[in-house]
Amino acid sequence: MAKEDVRNELIESGLKLFSRSGYAATGVKDVVDETRVPKGSFYYYFDSKEAYAEEVVRKYSSKNAEARQRLLTDKSLPPLARLRNYFERGIKVNSGRNYSGGCLLGNLTQEVSDHSELVRTDLSNALGNWQRDIEAVLVEAAESGELPAYLDPKATAAYILNAWQGSILRMKAEKSARPLEMFVEMTFDHLLK
């Protein structure tokens, strides 16, 4: 395999294992065992587990940003319908996983951000990008008069993203779609009305 392919395979393995088991419970050996990469070569590709986690966060973030931006810039729908559609799709994705795993960014923020300044910075950037994509839709909604004038798009985007993260967390505690459905109802039927 080409060097870049091996590196990618290791990162994909991390996406799966960190989502399933978390950071501390995933050893470098587990990562390598998931792949066809020979044991002991991990440190040829990454300086440390921490540097590896940074790459996993960046990959997760860029994959999700792509899918998100496709939905959030779909001009066939008005801005708030687009945003609602995006979160409703999120409910389907989480239902398909039986409400397990949740969001890797949220999971790693809880587990790692106090212990690695490097990974914390990547997580902060990834959440910041996510927030900005939501803000862009809210700015459009403000321009078209859909968003109540007293709501600031930036603060509202932050609140919505954080409420979504908390609803994902609650979904994991309840093993139910209800917290996510309640999020969509409260956000779109009340907060943004």
Next chain:
Amino acid sequence: MAKEDVRNELIESGLKLFSRSGYAATGVKDVVDETRVPKGSFYYYFDSKEAYAEEVVRKYSSKNAEARQRLLTDKSLPPLARLRNYFERGIKVNSGRNYSGGCLLGNLTQEVSDHSELVRTDLSNALGNWQRDIEAVLVEAAESGELPAYLDPKATAAYILNAWQGSILRMKAEKSARPLEMFVEMTFDHLLK
């Protein structure tokens, strides 16, 4: 030491270590090392690390419920001012910890709820009790006409608690009070208005 004192000391050690390092990264040895309890006696008090985590969750939950209920039932303030006061106190507590640690219930939900049905049930109960205390204040606010009539106290309490959990998570990523301050502003100046 009396048996109950040793048990309590071990649970207090877990409150500290699980908050600081998470579940997987905290070994039984770390728990015992934090106490004056002789090594090897952990399993005399708890059947497993999982059973121990359950007790830690219950202790955290009951400690927090006490402080919360004191603030949320303080009839010297109108209901929504009381609720706002409660969350503003939460901001102070988190600032005093330099935005680290966050909420043990949130942390363990992310890390453990997919792996232990026992601990998940305790977490779900603890979050449910927390939600019900918020709901009780919102019911009072509805009765006094403070809460907009279109807001259902139960759904609103769930949304607020989940948004708070997500804001705590975001605080850990940003190492800043801003997500919590934004939560208070958006919740009390917009959602509940």
